[in-house]
Amino acid sequence: xxxxxxxxxxxxxxxxxxxxxxxxxxxxxxxxxxxxxxxxxxxxxxxxxxxxxxxxxxxxxxxxxxxxxxxxxxxxxxxxxxxxxxxxxxxxxxxxxxxxxxxxxxxxxxxxxxxxxxxxxxxxxxxxxxxxxx
Numbered sequence: 001x002x003x004x005x006x007x008x009x010x011x012x013x014x015x016x017x018x019x020x021x022x023x024x025x026x027x028x029x030x031x032x033x034x035x036x037x038x039x040x041x042x043x044x045x046x047x048x049x050x051x052x053x054x055x056x057x058x059x060x061x062x063x064x065x066x067x068x069x070x071x072x073x074x075x076x077x078x079x080x081x082x083x084x085x086x087x088x089x090x091x092x093x094x095x096x097x098x099x100x101x102x103x104x105x106x107x108x109x110x111x112x113x114x115x116x117x118x119x120x121x122x123x124x125x126x127x128x129x130x131x132x133x134x
Contacts (some may be wrong), residue, residue, distance in 0.1 A: 013054065050095075058076055
């Protein structure tokens with residue numbers, strides 16, 4: 001019996017959904033049904049936590065909207081999610097970023113970017129400066 005359930009669960013999994021981590025700024029494209037029409041709505045924010053495995057996996061995205069913090073929990077493998085775009089990657093030391101809830105303003109969304117990206121950016125700036133100087 002459990003083999004049948006696990007087989008059905010594996011069929012429902014989406015392959016492109018596990019390419020983001022906690023602390024990343026993501027744009028989640030959700031399919032919203034209004035009457036007979038369907039449209040795509042974006043929700044952009046910082047991933048502050050993940051939970052569950054396989055078909056039960058979910059992640060929480062937080063953003064500041066009109067000065068108020070808004071959090072949404074998305075099922076990772078939901079058919080209502082069109083796609084998940086990673087805008088910026090971050091390097092964090094915790095699995096849950098609940099401390100962002102206490103912050104206000106710009107500090108509420110600030111997470112340390114990945115160091116490798118910072119190194120690549122500084123190397124690109126150095127090359128550009130060398131090209132201008134030459």
